[in-house]
Amino acid sequence: MKCIGLLGGMSWESTAEYYRLINREVARRLGGLHSARIVLASVDFAEVAALQASGDWDAAGRLLATQAARLEGAGADLVLICANTMHKVADAVQDAIGVPLLHLxxxxxxxxxxxxxxxxxxxxxxxxxxxxxxxxxxxxxxxxxxxxxxxxxxxxxxxxxxxxxxxxxxxxxxxxxxxxxxxxxxxxxxxxxxxxxxxxxxxxxxxxxxxxxxxxxxxxxxxxxxxxxx
The missing domain is CATH 3.40.50.1860 (Rossmann fold)
Incomplete structure (x- = not known):
């Protein structure tokens, strides 16, 4: 099983759903006590929301790219941005890592x-x-x-x-x-x-x-x- 890297916290309310849904689906498919291999980087959404509101998407991209690189360093074999809006900086995130970004x-x-x-x-x-x-x-x-x-x-x-x-x-x-x-x-x-x-x-x-x-x-x-x- 590959390790899934979750770039979350945008907001944590939905990131919690990602964690629940992924583990439930792995258990459904594999049975028994199986659960997903996951690493999570959870950002402070207040910081991200402020960058969104100011239109500073370059800074937002750098913030998420840094966190994505940390996920890869922690063993992630693929990365998900756990938010629709922040896929505006998907290219910056993918450029920062050597593993696939699974685009929502x-x-x-x-x-x-x-x-x-x-x-x-x-x-x-x-x-x-x-x-x-x-x-x-x-x-x-x-x-x-x-x-x-x-x-x-x-x-x-x-x-x-x-x-x-x-x-x-x-x-x-x-x-x-x-x-x-x-x-x-x-x-x-x-x-x-x-x-x-x-x-x-x-x-x-x-x-x-x-x-x-x-x-x-x-x-x-x-x-x-x-x-x-x-």
Missing amino acids: ADATADAVRAAGITRVGLLGTAYTMEQDFYRDRLATHGLEVLVPDADDRAEVHRTIYDELCRGEVLDESHRTHLAIIERLRARGAEGIILGCTELELLLDPDADGSVPLFATTRIHARAAVDAALA
């Missing part, structure tokens, strides 16, 4: 295409929804990506940073996000990418929504196990 958008696009869907709505932070680093990566896989209107984008972003990253899961926000999903469906979205790992704390892919919801944390975790057991 690639794994997600594979899952969407496997479901026979080519037009998807994207929910995430404002950075993920409004900048091109994530949408363009999905487009290279043949996906057409729709994002909510400005007011809905602002509400999704607010919910992520003001509630979910702080461990708050509110019924009102759940209802609001179901309405946002419905508006994307009405515009032609055949499925919705939950393009922020915290959104899976609010929305249940097995029960919510009028179209399939693609849970990026679950997808990324399964892809990590695939790679570790290959």
Whole structure:
């Protein structure tokens, strides 16, 4: 079994889900007392969020690249950035290490295409929804990506940073996000990418929504196990 390096803390709420999901999937596949070989570098999200807000992505890239190199030094055979937004600096992270970076958008696009869907709505932070680093990566896989209107984008972003990253899961926000999903469906979205790992704390892919919801944390975790057991 290969060792999985988790670059987490963005936020720790979703990083905890990565750890749980990866270990549960390894146990499911191998049985018995098996668990995953994992090394974790968890950053201070307040520092990262400040760099995001100021637009200093170069500094954010250097911060994550340093941590990724430490993961490799600790024995990681592959690395995951446990956040959608921070894949904006994925190239800087990959350049800093000699082991593969398992890109979340690639794994997600594979899952969407496997479901026979080519037009998807994207929910995430404002950075993920409004900048091109994530949408363009999905487009290279043949996906057409729709994002909510400005007011809905602002509400999704607010919910992520003001509630979910702080461990708050509110019924009102759940209802609001179901309405946002419905508006994307009405515009032609055949499925919705939950393009922020915290959104899976609010929305249940097995029960919510009028179209399939693609849970990026679950997808990324399964892809990590695939790679570790290959």
